[in-house]
Amino acid sequence: MKSTKGRWYIKQESKIQGPFPNKLIGSYLILGRINLDTLVSQDQRNWSPVSHFPAMVPEVVTEAGSKQGDRALMLARIREDERSSITESDEPVDNRREDEEQLMQLHRQVRDDVLKGHQSKPQKRLIYLGVSGVLLFSLIGFYISQKGDEIKLADCNARAVAGINWSGCNKQGENLRNRNLQRVNFRGAKLQTADLSAAQLQGADLAYADLSRSTLISAQLQNSNLKGANLRQAKLQNADLFSADLSYAELVGSQLQGANLKQAIFDHAIWVNGQKCLAGSVGACLLPLPE
Numbered sequence: 001m002k003s004t005k006g007r008w009y010i011k012q013e014s015k016i017q018g019p020f021p022n023k024l025i026g027s028y029l030i031l032g033r034i035n036l037d038t039l040v041s042q043d044q045r046n047w048s049p050v051s052h053f054p055a056m057v058p059e060v061v062t063e064a065g066s067k068q069g070d071r072a073l074m075l076a077r078i079r080e081d082e083r084s085s086i087t088e089s090d091e092p093v094d095n096r097r098e099d100e101e102q103l104m105q106l107h108r109q110v111r112d113d114v115l116k117g118h119q120s121k122p123q124k125r126l127i128y129l130g131v132s133g134v135l136l137f138s139l140i141g142f143y144i145s146q147k148g149d150e151i152k153l154a155d156c157n158a159r160a161v162a163g164i165n166w167s168g169c170n171k172q173g174e175n176l177r178n179r180n181l182q183r184v185n186f187r188g189a190k191l192q193t194a195d196l197s198a199a200q201l202q203g204a205d206l207a208y209a210d211l212s213r214s215t216l217i218s219a220q221l222q223n224s225n226l227k228g229a230n231l232r233q234a235k236l237q238n239a240d241l242f243s244a245d246l247s248y249a250e251l252v253g254s255q256l257q258g259a260n261l262k263q264a265i266f267d268h269a270i271w272v273n274g275q276k277c278l279a280g281s282v283g284a285c286l287l288p289l290p291e
Helices: 022-031 067-082 098-115 131-136
Strands: 005-011 015-021 038-041
Touching: 005 022, 015 022, 022 067
Parallel strands: none
Antiparallel strands: 005 015, 005 038
């Protein structure tokens, strides 16, 4: 059996990157940055496909290909993308905490790619993330843990009630007016043009969801998670966003007249006018002073 201990170089076409710990190789497989045919080496002389080292390949990658497996991989990508700092078990590594802004740029790319491609078979259509070399090396401290909680699969056919799991589901144009959807899991869901007027969404997880052009007039979104959500041209008039997390959300063209923004977090969000909110934006978007 070939050893997977040590550090690995990645070869893609003529470009060589690394060295990286073996667990980071597994992370890149989940995120789709590399595939099972990508060449790896510890000495930059002897190269082999990643598939020759099964101990480095996460189970969620090997089980992809079925409807259930593809959804599990999609959810794993979202969870993996969200991890900002996990301790490597083999040896200590410095600089494990990534630059938050660069990592959230990756969040947006993963979210968009996942929403576009989670129904395709990953082994035939692996996602390529156009991340710069600077961002790649900022992820050296980005590790995975295969001993985390089991992935809870969504039930896209479930009735729209409180607590449902529609993570990653396609619910474009859905009529959810006045529904009790407290504590729902809509993470990464496609909700473009959906009508959520006056819906009760307290404590809902809408992170990375696509809510562009959706209607959320008078929606109850207190303490909801809207981190990285796409709210472009969303109608949020009179919505209650008290203590909601909208960090890194995209709000270009959204309508917020009469909305309750008290204690809402807007760190690094893209504001209505296209400007980026400063870190520490709570209750309002703090914009940089004009030069």
